[in-house]
Amino acid sequence: GQSLEQPSEVTAVEGAIVQINCTYQTSGFYGLSWYQQHDGGAPTFLSYNALDGLEETGRFSSFLSRSDSYGYLLLQELQMKDSASYFCAVRDGRNNAGNMLTFGGGTRLMVKP
Amino acid sequence: DVKVTQSSRYLVKRTGEKVFLECVQDMDHENMFWYRQDPGLGLRLIYFSYDVKMKEKGDIPEGYSVSREKKERFSLILESASTNQTSMYLCASSLVSSGFGSADTQYFGPGTRLTVL
Numbered sequence: 001g002q003s004l005e006q007p008s009e010v011t012a013v014e015g016a017i018v019q020i021n022c023t024y025q026t027s028g029f030y031g032l033s034w035y036q037q038h039d040g041g042a043p044t045f046l047s048y049n050a051l052d053g054l055e056e057t058g059r060f061s062s063f064l065s066r067s068d069s070y071g072y073l074l075l076q077e078l079q080m081k082d083s084a085s086y087f088c089a090v091r092d093g094r095n096n097a098g099n100m101l102t103f104g105g106g107t108r109l110m111v112k113p
Numbered sequence: 114d115v116k117v118t119q120s121s122r123y124l125v126k127r128t129g130e131k132v133f134l135e136c137v138q139d140m141d142h143e144n145m146f147w148y149r150q151d152p153g154l155g156l157r158l159i160y161f162s163y164d165v166k167m168k169e170k171g172d173i174p175e176g177y178s179v180s181r182e183k184k185e186r187f188s189l190i191l192e193s194a195s196t197n198q199t200s201m202y203l204c205a206s207s208l209v210s211s212g213f214g215s216a217d218t219q220y221f222g223p224g225t226r227l228t229v230l
Contacts, residue, residue, distance in 0.1 A: 008153060033216055042117075042203070042223050043156070048216035087155055091210075091217055099144060099210040099217035100171070103155040 002026040004088055004104035011110045012078055020073045020107045022088035030091040032064050032071045033101065038084045046073070046086075075109070083111045116140070117222035119204055125228045132191040134225050136204030143209040145187035146219065147171075147179060150201040162187055163209070194229045201226050 004024045012018040022032065031050040035043040049055055049064035049071060061074040075082055085108045089101040120135035138145065144163050148156040148171075158171030160179040168179050176198060180188045187206075191198055205219040 004155075031214070031216065033218075042221035043205075043219075044221070045216065045218040048218075050214045089156075099207055099215075099219075100146075100158065100161060101217075101219060102158070102172075103148075105153050105155040 002090060002102035004090060004102065006086075006088055006104040006107045008105065009108045009110070011112065013112050014078055014080060016078050017074065017076050018078060018109065020075075020086050020088075020109070022071050022073075022104055024069050024071075024088070024090050024104075026069075026090045026102065029066065029069075032062070033089045033091065034062055034073045035087045035089060035103075036084050037087065037106070043087060078111050080111050080113070083109060085109070117204055117206055117220050119202075119222040119225050121225050122223060123226050123228075125230065126191075126194050127230055128195060130191075130194050130229075132194050132227065132229075134189040134191075134202055134204075134227070136187045136189070136206075136222055137185055138187075138204075138206040138220070139185065140206065140220070141184065142206035142220075143184075144207045144219075145181065146205040146207075147177075147187065147189045148203045148205065149173070150203055150224070156203060159189065194227075196229050199227060199229045 006022045033048045034046040037043040047062040064071040085106045089103045117138045146161040147159045162181040178190045204222040207219045
């Protein structure tokens with residue numbers, strides 16, 4: 001089956017850099033996505049990696065190593081508004097009729113002043 | 114802007130009641146999903162639908178059923194609610210996959226927090 005591991009909680013200070021790791025086990029791997037969810041809000045898409053390497057979108061970057069079944073989300077110049085839960089998710093090949101995602105348990109990031 | 118709406122933000126029901134959770138999306142997406150979210154367990158897929166009247170079981174379908182009679186609407190049904198179904202329920206939608214290299218972004222509704230007493 002599919003499984004993803006990520007830390008349950010990370011704390012960092014404003015202005016710092018934080019890395020949230022994700023390791024996965026899946027069959028038919030198609031890519032690793034990251035979603036952000038603020039308390040009381042809906043998850044929203046942040047980034048996606050299909051191939052090895054780093055993808056940068058502003059202050060956020062995401063990295064993937066397919067050979068290590070590992071990825072991470074890097075948040076730079078942390079701001080208070082980055083306090084949220086972050087989920088990694090794999091698109092797997094269980095069903096070709098739809099794009100099913102399997103989510104990790106989520107990492108709660110707390111940014112302190 | 115993609116909009117996914119859910120019929121209720123908060124719902125309180127009694128054990129044994131039949132519960133309907135409704136989800137509507139306005140972007141003509143083929144795929145729709147129902148997840149439940151519990152602390153530390155992330156989002157777990159209950160059911161998804163890739164077309165009208167088509168459905169597939171996710172990871173935790175037991176105790177749930179779904180209905181998709183129109184493309185924009187996907188309903189989750191708890192036939193006989195139980196206390197262990199107290200949870201946050203999230204609906205999502207997406208376009209049909211365009212293959213490897215596509216993020217197949219899912220767009221989520223605000224969630225329904227269901228409490229079963």
